[in-house]
Amino acid sequence: MNSRDKTFRLAVCQMLVEKDKKNNLVKAEKLIRQAKKEFNADIIVLPEMFNCPYNHKYFHITAEKFPGETAIFLSGIALDLKTFIIGGSIPESEDGNLFNTSYTFDPKGKLIARHRKIHLFDVNIKNGISFQESKYISPGNSITVFDTGFCRIGIAICYDMRFPELIRKMALEGASLIIVPAAFNMITGPAHWHTTARARAIDNQLYFVCASPARDASSDYIVYGHSLMVDPWGQIFSEAGEDETIISGIVNPSEVERVRKELPLLKQRKPEIYI
Amino acid sequence: MNSRDKTFRLAVCQMLVEKDKKNNLVKAEKLIRQAKKEFNADIIVLPEMFNCPYNHKYFHITAEKFPGETAIFLSGIALDLKTFIIGGSIPESEDGNLFNTSYTFDPKGKLIARHRKIHLFDVNIKNGISFQESKYISPGNSITVFDTGFCRIGIAICYDMRFPELIRKMALEGASLIIVPAAFNMITGPAHWHTTARARAIDNQLYFVCASPARDASSDYIVYGHSLMVDPWGQIFSEAGEDETIISGIVNPSEVERVRKELPLLKQRKPEIYI
Numbered sequence: 377m378n379s380r381d382k383t384f385r386l387a388v389c390q391m392l393v394e395k396d397k398k399n400n401l402v403k404a405e406k407l408i409r410q411a412k413k414e415f416n417a418d419i420i421v422l423p424e425m426f427n428c429p430y431n432h433k434y435f436h437i438t439a440e441k442f443p444g445e446t447a448i449f450l451s452g453i454a455l456d457l458k459t460f461i462i463g464g465s466i467p468e469s470e471d472g473n474l475f476n477t478s479y480t481f482d483p484k485g486k487l488i489a490r491h492r493k494i495h496l497f498d499v500n501i502k503n504g505i506s507f508q509e510s511k512y513i514s515p516g517n518s519i520t521v522f523d524t525g526f527c528r529i530g531i532a533i534c535y536d537m538r539f540p541e542l543i544r545k546m547a548l549e550g551a552s553l554i555i556v557p558a559a560f561n562m563i564t565g566p567a568h569w570h571t572t573a574r575a576r577a578i579d580n581q582l583y584f585v586c587a588s589p590a591r592d593a594s595s596d597y598i599v600y601g602h603s604l605m606v607d608p609w610g611q612i613f614s615e616a617g618e619d620e621t622i623i624s625g626i627v628n629p630s631e632v633e634r635v636r637k638e639l640p641l642l643k644q645r646k647p648e649i650y651i
Numbered sequence: 652m653n654s655r656d657k658t659f660r661l662a663v664c665q666m667l668v669e670k671d672k673k674n675n676l677v678k679a680e681k682l683i684r685q686a687k688k689e690f691n692a693d694i695i696v697l698p699e700m701f702n703c704p705y706n707h708k709y710f711h712i713t714a715e716k717f718p719g720e721t722a723i724f725l726s727g728i729a730l731d732l733k734t735f736i737i738g739g740s741i742p743e744s745e746d747g748n749l750f751n752t753s754y755t756f757d758p759k760g761k762l763i764a765r766h767r768k769i770h771l772f773d774v775n776i777k778n779g780i781s782f783q784e785s786k787y788i789s790p791g792n793s794i795t796v797f798d799t800g801f802c803r804i805g806i807a808i809c810y811d812m813r814f815p816e817l818i819r820k821m822a823l824e825g826a827s828l829i830i831v832p833a834a835f836n837m838i839t840g841p842a843h844w845h846t847t848a849r850a851r852a853i854d855n856q857l858y859f860v861c862a863s864p865a866r867d868a869s870s871d872y873i874v875y876g877h878s879l880m881v882d883p884w885g886q887i888f889s890e891a892g893e894d895e896t897i898i899s900g901i902v903n904p905s906e907v908e909r910v911r912k913e914l915p916l917l918k919q920r921k922p923e924i925y926i
Contacts, residue, residue: 519924571850634777645814645816650820
């Protein structure tokens with residue numbers, strides 16, 4: 377924790393994503409404005425793939441090169457509301473490749489972070505989910521941790537959160553809050569969502585926040601929902617159900633410091649043994 | 652998984668530990684014989700510090716240099732029952748140092764593994780638990796993974812399990828089952844025990860088994876109990892309450908292989924990014 381860190385209010389918009397990109401941007405604007413009005417949030421978060429369904433058929437037609445329509449929208453509303461906007465993720469195109477990318481804009485509308493999903497969702501669960509994200513999406517190759525004036529924040533996207541090494545690395549680079557736009561499904565969600573999020577918070581003693589789209593039972597890939605906020609002791613202090621909603625909560629960076637003092641896990645690591 | 656791996660039955664003795672070492676060895680023998688008789692267990696596990704209370708006052712007077720009274724007892728009963736015995740942990744003395752050490756004996760009574768607790772429990776939780784294990788105990792400095800003919804097994808002790816790097820390392824060295832003699836307490840147990848155990852199983856896609864002493868509400872350090880067995884999908888399939896009891900369950904190494912095929916997390920790691 378930096379001595380200038382301060383307590384702030386965070387909101388997550390668990391948005392119901394539609395097929396049409398324009399409709400999604402209209403919806404995102406409505407929810408962001410509502411999050412500002414109802415909660416006076418300092419940082420507002422959107423879910424993974426908030427401008428198109430999580431389905432490869434929509435990735436190409438929705439994708440945009442930075443700064444495209446979605447990035448310009450996010451920048452504009454960040455400036456208008458003088459609020460940090462963590463723009464979930466969108467399909468981003470560059471040099472013929474597609475990425476699953478999250479943009480963060482500061483209250484002046486300036487891009488201050490861009491995370492490209494590193495670990496792609498290539499799974500084949502018997503009688504369950506089959507998905508080969510890497511057929512369509514190229515992986516990012518770097519971690520994303522940045523300053524906000526409130527605290528240092530790390531961004532990961534969905535499957536990234538399954539890799540404890542990545543989250544540890546962000547903690548060691550000073551993150552007090554990790555935000556994960558993520559769309560788990562009806563197999564992996566009930567089995568792993570809460571436990572993984574809580575364990576990342578417990579192990580690294582930081583705030584861990586997941587932002588899911590709302591559940592659409594008619595879509596090809598049915599997401600789990602349950603956006604949530606976990607504190608540095610591993611307690612969930614705000615959680616959505618499956619429907620479209622906004623959740624909000626207070627992030628207090630001094631809680632990170634307190635828990636790390638009581639149980640000094642990060643200092644007690646023995647890296648020489650883990651090699 | 653090795654092609655020769657096979658399904659087996661595991662039992663954990665959640666033993667109520669007393670102050671007197673002799674009484675504890677008598678009790679351990681009774682529980683081990685019961686685990687063999689009732690469940691026909693192939694591998695029987697005892698809890699952390701099963702021959703003395705988890706309190707520094709007892710460490711020195713209970714400690715023994717290998718092979719001492721406790722090790723000889725464990726070796727003898729392993730041979731007698733033709734069963735693997737994972738002897739929880741005991742205070743071990745060597746060259747003037749004390750260690751928190753776990754011995755494993757094979758069905759011939761031969762010592763096949765010795766793990767010394769690496770991460771010592773030095774915490775100071777406000778209005779909760781204060782413990783400085785490193786004042787009395789010296790740390791081990793190596794990981795412990797070994798073959799049994801059933802599957803490769805890793806051993807960690809209590810606070811060791813809080814470090815995802817250690818558990819990951821054991822998974823990468825081929826463990827399909829990790830066994831953790833552990834004595835969480837009434838603060839950290841309810842807050843972190845189940846979540847941490849389940850997350851280690853989910854992240855590493857292996858069986859994760861914790862062996863706690865039974866709860867003694869009259870002791871200085873009141874343990875949580877709740878010995879448990881988690882499968883490679885993160886489901887708890889056997890769990891104790893707080894009292895002295897034996898839990899048992901089947902470990903099927905091919906389940907490890909199946910889950911790792913469906914969700915190939917270990918292959919999808921990007922070590923070059925975690926450095």
